[in-house]
Amino acid sequence: MDEKKYQSKYKRVGQAYDRKDAREKVTGQAVFTYDMELPGMLHARCLLSPYARARIVSIDTSKAKALPGVRAVLCGEDSDILVGLYMQDKRVLAKGETRYHGDVVAAIAADDEETAERAISLLDVVYEPLQPVHDVDEALRAEILVHDDINELKHYVGVFFPQKDSNIASWNKSKKGDLDMAFEEADLVVENEFSLPAVAHAPMETHVAIVQADPYSNKVRIWSSAQSPFAIRQIMADSFGISESDVEVHIPYVGGGFGGKAGIHLEPLATLLSRAAGGLPVKVRATREQEFNQLPTRAGMRGRIKTGVTKEGKLTGVRAVYDWDSGAYADYGVNVGKTAVYSGIGPYKVDNASIDSKTIYTNKVFSTAYRGFGHLETHWSIERQMDILSQHLQIDPYEFRMMNLLKPGDQTMSGEVITESNGSPSDCLTAVVKEIGWTGRKTEEERQREWKTGKVRGKGFAMLQKAPAMPANTSTSVIMQMNGDGHVKLMIGAVDFGQGAITALAQIAAQELDIPIEHIEISAEIDTRANPYDWNTVASKLIFMGGNAVIKASREMLRKMKEIAAQALRTDPENLLHANGEVYHRHSPERRLTYKQIALGYMYPNGTGIGGPLISSGSSIADGLTNLHPETGQGYPAAVWTFGAHAIEIEVDVETGYVDVLKVASAFDIGQVINEKLVYGQICGGVVQGLGSALLEGYKFNSDEQLMNPSFTDNKIPTMKDIPGKIVPIYIENPQHNGPYGARGVGEHPMISVPSAVGNAVYDALGINFHVLPLSPEAIALGIASGKKSILCTDVDCLPGRH
Amino acid sequence: MDNVKDCSMVTEHIESGKRKVTLSLTVNGRQIVRDVDPNMTLLHFLRDNLKLFGTKEACGEGECGACTIIMNGQAVTSCIILAVEAEGAEITTVEGLAEDGKLSILQEEFISQDALQCGFCTPGFLMSTRALLDNNPNPTDAEIVEVLGGNLCRCTGYIPIMLAVRRAAERERKELGR
Numbered sequence: 011m012d013e014k015k016y017q018s019k020y021k022r023v024g025q026a027y028d029r030k031d032a033r034e035k036v037t038g039q040a041v042f043t044y045d046m047e048l049p050g051m052l053h054a055r056c057l058l059s060p061y062a063r064a065r066i067v068s069i070d071t072s073k074a075k076a077l078p079g080v081r082a083v084l085c086g087e088d089s090d091i092l093v094g095l096y097m098q099d100k101r102v103l104a105k106g107e108t109r110y111h112g113d114v115v116a117a118i119a120a121d122d123e124e125t126a127e128r129a130i131s132l133l134d135v136v137y138e139p140l141q142p143v144h145d146v147d148e149a150l151r152a153e154i155l156v157h158d159d160i161n162e163l164k165h166y167v168g169v170f171f172p173q174k175d176s177n178i179a180s181w182n183k184s185k186k187g188d189l190d191m192a193f194e195e196a197d198l199v200v201e202n203e204f205s206l207p208a209v210a211h212a213p214m215e216t217h218v219a220i221v222q223a224d225p226y227s228n229k230v231r232i233w234s235s236a237q238s239p240f241a242i243r244q245i246m247a248d249s250f251g252i253s254e255s256d257v258e259v260h261i262p263y264v265g266g267g268f269g270g271k272a273g274i275h276l277e278p279l280a281t282l283l284s285r286a287a288g289g290l291p292v293k294v295r296a297t298r299e300q301e302f303n304q305l306p307t308r309a310g311m312r313g314r315i316k317t318g319v320t321k322e323g324k325l326t327g328v329r330a331v332y333d334w335d336s337g338a339y340a341d342y343g344v345n346v347g348k349t350a351v352y353s354g355i356g357p358y359k360v361d362n363a364s365i366d367s368k369t370i371y372t373n374k375v376f377s378t379a380y381r382g383f384g385h386l387e388t389h390w391s392i393e394r395q396m397d398i399l400s401q402h403l404q405i406d407p408y409e410f411r412m413m414n415l416l417k418p419g420d421q422t423m424s425g426e427v428i429t430e431s432n433g434s435p436s437d438c439l440t441a442v443v444k445e446i447g448w449t450g451r452k453t454e455e456e457r458q459r460e461w462k463t464g465k466v467r468g469k470g471f472a473m474l475q476k477a478p479a480m481p482a483n484t485s486t487s488v489i490m491q492m493n494g495d496g497h498v499k500l501m502i503g504a505v506d507f508g509q510g511a512i513t514a515l516a517q518i519a520a521q522e523l524d525i526p527i528e529h530i531e532i533s534a535e536i537d538t539r540a541n542p543y544d545w546n547t548v549a550s551k552l553i554f555m556g557g558n559a560v561i562k563a564s565r566e567m568l569r570k571m572k573e574i575a576a577q578a579l580r581t582d583p584e585n586l587l588h589a590n591g592e593v594y595h596r597h598s599p600e601r602r603l604t605y606k607q608i609a610l611g612y613m614y615p616n617g618t619g620i621g622g623p624l625i626s627s628g629s630s631i632a633d634g635l636t637n638l639h640p641e642t643g644q645g646y647p648a649a650v651w652t653f654g655a656h657a658i659e660i661e662v663d664v665e666t667g668y669v670d671v672l673k674v675a676s677a678f679d680i681g682q683v684i685n686e687k688l689v690y691g692q693i694c695g696g697v698v699q700g701l702g703s704a705l706l707e708g709y710k711f712n713s714d715e716q717l718m719n720p721s722f723t724d725n726k727i728p729t730m731k732d733i734p735g736k737i738v739p740i741y742i743e744n745p746q747h748n749g750p751y752g753a754r755g756v757g758e759h760p761m762i763s764v765p766s767a768v769g770n771a772v773y774d775a776l777g778i779n780f781h782v783l784p785l786s787p788e789a790i791a792l793g794i795a796s797g798k799k800s801i802l803c804t805d806v807d808c809l810p811g812r813h
Numbered sequence: 814m815d816n817v818k819d820c821s822m823v824t825e826h827i828e829s830g831k832r833k834v835t836l837s838l839t840v841n842g843r844q845i846v847r848d849v850d851p852n853m854t855l856l857h858f859l860r861d862n863l864k865l866f867g868t869k870e871a872c873g874e875g876e877c878g879a880c881t882i883i884m885n886g887q888a889v890t891s892c893i894i895l896a897v898e899a900e901g902a903e904i905t906t907v908e909g910l911a912e913d914g915k916l917s918i919l920q921e922e923f924i925s926q927d928a929l930q931c932g933f934c935t936p937g938f939l940m941s942t943r944a945l946l947d948n949n950p951n952p953t954d955a956e957i958v959e960v961l962g963g964n965l966c967r968c969t970g971y972i973p974i975m976l977a978v979r980r981a982a983e984r985e986r987k988e989l990g991r
Contacts, residue, residue, distance in 0.1 A: 028924050028925060028927070029924075029927060029929075031932065032923070032924040032927075032929060032932075033916070033924065034932075035929050035932030035935050036907075036910075036916065036920040036923050036924060036929065036932075036935060036939060037867070037907065037908070037910070037911055037916070037920065038865070038866065038868070038906070038907035038908045038936050039867070040932050041866070042869075042933060044869070044870075045860075045866040053825060122827075122828070123825040123826065123827045124827040124828050127827060211967075212965075212967050213931070213933075213967060214869070214871045214877070214879060214931065214933040214934045214965065214966070214967055214968075215869070215871065215931070215933045216871070263931070263932060264931060265869075265871075265931045265932070265933030266930075266931040266933060266967050266968055267931075268967070297873065298871065298872040298873060298874070298877075507931055508929075508930030508931030508932065508968045509930065510927075510930070687927045688927065690927070690973070691927050691930060691968075691969060691970075691973060693970075694969060694970030694971075694972040694973060695930065695967075695968050695969050695970040696970070697970060698970030698971060698972075699967065699970070721872070721874065721876065722872050722874075722876035722877055722965065723874070723876055727965060727967065728970075728971075729962045729963075729964075729965060729971070730957075730958050730961045730962045730964075730971040730974070730975065731958055731962040733970065733971045733972055733975070737970070737972060
């Protein structure tokens with residue numbers, strides 16, 4: 011960690027408290043859904059499709075059903091329920107046709123694991139393998155439809171646009187200005203293609219749900235390793251045709267999410283099994299292999315960017331086409347694709363631009379949200395393109411970016427005018443470029459000299475931006491109640507799955523109420539019966555929206571306290587101040603009451619009480635957002651932008667292709683640090699996760715789109731051996747006018763643009779432009795061996811002489 | 814044939830039906846004698862039989878280190894060791910790190926350096942580190958990386974863990990005279 015300590019101007023906000031959930035987590039006491047067992051609980055096993063696409067000719071379940079101990083056997087014929095957050099396209103059990111290798115063909119609940127396992131082997135399924143849709147180009151030809159019912163699929167109308175008789179789950183568009191003119195006026199027009207593969211979230215706790223469906227009513231009780239209890243409740247109610255109050259969702263500790271546990275996953279299947287088993291609780295847990303090949307991934311993406319620029323380096327126009335390989339389903343994937351149309355040109359002022367973003371069905375494992383979704387992918391394209399443009403122009407890439415970055419008065423892609431309150435992209439870039447010691451690109455001569463030593467160093471940087479990707483009316487709420495001892499119980503319906511939100515929210519409450527953070531009682535465990543509504547724990551929105559709700563609730567609490575105290579102290583509430591857990595008279599401070607004295611109502615010496623238990627609430631809804639215009643993409647999608655930049659120094663071994671990351675400097679304009687220790691944790695975690703996408707990770711499929719690397723053995727994620735030599739976090743604090751204490755979200759942002767910065771550093775080192783991820787040792791070594799200056803494909807098939 | 818595809822990797826213990834074997838061992842200082850299925854892994858024995866749920870499974874094939882415990886002074890991945898292999902062994906799990914209701918220095922440093930986020934991999938990291946520091950009270954960074962390179966964490970980016978291990982080693986040497 012950097013030695014210089016962050017200094018806060020506040021007593022509690024900005025202080026580096028230990029996380030509230032830490033003690034339980036270092037002693038083995040924290041209970042995850044994986045650890046849970048309920049009385050009478052059954053165990054489930056699933057049979058997954060052995061083909062990317064096949065017709066289910068017949069399923070004989072008789073032998074499985076006859077096995078003693080089997081309580082429920084389900085297949086597609088037993089349920090027509092479709093689920094999904096934005097697009098209701100996901101069948102709980104495949105019927106008629108399977109759509110990917112992880113589609114659930116049958117599921118069994120039994121008294122114990124052994125019986126469930128044996129019963130699965132007694133299922134007799136006959137398949138007729140069908141030609142799958144392999145990739146986005148094949149999908150766009152629409153000769154085979156992954157969903158032949160696409161025209162009827164229920165979806166979020168006006169926000170997502172499924173195309174008739176196609177494999178396009180949503181085609182989102184934006185455009186402004188005159189692009190033809192822009193390219194004509196440009197001195198240089200450069201067009202490039204960039205791509206990246208699907209990758210796994212790889213949370214350490216795999217997806218797991220336990221459901222108990224009351225056989226005598228519609229009641230469904232769910233315990234799940236999930237990010238979004240209220241989204242599960244709403245989707246369950248909608249898909250099962252029951253009321254939201256029939257669905258009870260409990261979230262114990264969650265072993266990592268990264269977006270992969272947003273939306274809805276194993277809960278509907280466990281519900282169907284519990285119902286079929288007479289209401290006994292059923293646990294469904296993904297194995298690590300299923301976590302890779304059955305549960306969703308980050309979509310693979312291809313971006314085609316055409317940019318016009320003057321010889322001085324001013325951008326005149328950008329045309330971007332993003333094609334997302336969403337796999338078999340796009341229930342959440344469409345929202346990933348949507349982000350591209352308002353964020354997909356990066357934090358730059360471009361008056362003439364158009365973006366087409368298509369979320370496309372294929373017969374691969376399906377996709378969902380993944381930390382900073384849509385942004386790591388589009389920024390890989392845009393920030394590599396910016397670097398390549400600066401090479402053509404022979405302008406320093408720092409100067410080139412500074413010339414085009416958004417500044418107050420400029421418009422974003424969707425037409426939103428940026429003000430000082432949005433934070434400063436250029437402050438971030440300047441800070442990281444300085445930290446990394448950037449003095450301009452390496453010359454070819456320097457490169458050649460270093461090359462002889464076997465190791466070449468390079469520096470690169472990249473910008474990033476992200477605003478929460480969420481419906482225009484997204485909201486959250488908190489309830490606050492004072493305990494008898496003057497401590498405060500704070501409840502919110504959003505989940506802390508490791509990001510540290512409950513600690514940061516407690517700090518805001520403690521700051522407002524002026525009591526020690528230890529006096530704020532807040533639990534990471536959520537129960538929809540008690541905790542108030544929150545839309546979804548995603549999008550780095552929790553500190554921003556939840557923080558504002560906490561401030562509102564705290565101020566209402568203080569108002570109520572002062573009303574009671576005023577009566578007791580025989581004065582007006584406006585004469586009262588509060589500090590250190592006491593309410594006191596501003597002119598005669600000896601007239602004072604402790605919070606404890608009024609917590610449950612004030613009691614006069616004769617026993618008479620006034621007031622009653624102190625309780626308050628606070629709500630927060632996204633302010634002034636609109637749906638985007640379906641054709642032009644103009645509107646207000648961004649509750650709060652957070653801008654940032656990474657600068658990275660690497661050393662490439664030209665023999666092995668191994669990229670050693672020496673230093674990463676990361677700056678984010680987060681407005682206000684709430685807890686330096688937690689922000690640093692998000693930065694280290696996000697940067698290393700980004701390095702995984704940059705250097706290591708990527709799905710590999712066989713010719714039938716079966717995942718070939720569904721394990722940690724073959725699908726490497728970073729280990730301690732892969733950490734950079736140094737990560738320098740830089741916090742820029744231009745306050746957000748409507749953020750809590752001026753703060754913005756930063757949970758996802760550290761991951762965005764890490765691959766772009768690495769790619770740019772690789773160019774600086776080698777003089778080779780890579781257009782595809784990951785930049786694995788073999789990709790780099792093969793790239794060097796190819797003798798080419800642009801590497802569009804790093805598969806062995808693309809080696810010289812193969813075509 | 815198709816049906817066996819997803820039965821290869823099992824997350825819970827499946828009874829083999831074989832005759833049980835009597836197992837005696839010490840876990841967190843407590844003498845244990847139990848009859849176990851000879852096919853049962855040590856991880857399932859700790860969780861299912863002894864109800865020590867702190868030890869986690871995250872891959873089931875010895876790749877991620879979440880199930881790391883200390884057996885006879887060595888860190889081992891309990892998901893690929895049979896319970897019967899622990900006959901006579903001295904075992905420590907995450908539940909055995911704190912003594913007399915007081916957190917150990919190692920646990921304190923994991924908290925103060927924020928070396929954990931979701932917490933699922935944390936018990937494994939703590940146990941790998943405990944074994945490292947027991948065998949080498951003053952490890953170099955390279956030695957720390959070599960040992961903890963076998964534990965996966967998707968949240969922290971490892972740097973805070975590295976800092977916690979360094980600090981814990983330093984404090985243990987100073988405060989416990991290691």
